[in-house]
Amino acid sequence: MLVISYDLEVFTPPCSPGALTFSAIARLQGNIAPALPYLNAVLPNAVYNPGAPALVWKDGRRHVVFHADHLAVSNLEDRNAAVEQVERLVRLVNETWQERGQIEPSYAVRQRPTPMMLYKLLPGTNCRECGQATCWNFALKLGAGQVTVADCRPLADPIYADRRAQLLASVIEDQFV
Numbered sequence: 001m002l003v004i005s006y007d008l009e010v011f012t013p014p015c016s017p018g019a020l021t022f023s024a025i026a027r028l029q030g031n032i033a034p035a036l037p038y039l040n041a042v043l044p045n046a047v048y049n050p051g052a053p054a055l056v057w058k059d060g061r062r063h064v065v066f067h068a069d070h071l072a073v074s075n076l077e078d079r080n081a082a083v084e085q086v087e088r089l090v091r092l093v094n095e096t097w098q099e100r101g102q103i104e105p106s107y108a109v110r111q112r113p114t115p116m117m118l119y120k121l122l123p124g125t126n127c128r129e130c131g132q133a134t135c136w137n138f139a140l141k142l143g144a145g146q147v148t149v150a151d152c153r154p155l156a157d158p159i160y161a162d163r164r165a166q167l168l169a170s171v172i173e174d175q176f177v
């Protein structure tokens with residue numbers, strides 16, 4: 001086991017006073033830096049910075065950052081959700097570390113897609129079927145995880161199959177179990 005215990009702090013983000021969501025920081029007893037390349041290999045679309053060392057990952061609508069000595073998670077409903085999510089993330093770190101013999105570590109440094117990159121892959125119809133006024137608004141929300149690729153109905157048309165595949169490869173829409 002890499003992480004044996006941690007101290008948990010749950011708070012309202014200082015940049016969002018009065019927010020209805022919370023953030024949490026788990027200060028770890030130990031150093032998980034050696035596990036980050038393995039997490040980078042198993043987490044889809046994680047953004048790894050070996051110089052920090054840190055790994056940023058979007059887990060559904062939650063943002064997760066793994067640092068050597070702590071992890072942070074945002075967009076939590078309450079303290080119970082914070083405890084549940086941090087426990088899940090600690091389990092993920094420990095299980096990944098335990099299975100490292102079967103995982104090829106990845107030192108690849110990936111970039112999150114920019115809204116412009118996402119926008120260029122959209123049909124550009126501004127049809128509003130997704131609930132957004134324009135494809136640009138959709139791209140902004142897609143990058144922020146507020147909508148999914150499936151919300152763009154024109155992308156279901158076979159003529160956009162390549163674009164849809166590229167978008168699905170670019171954004172994170174599923175969560176680990």
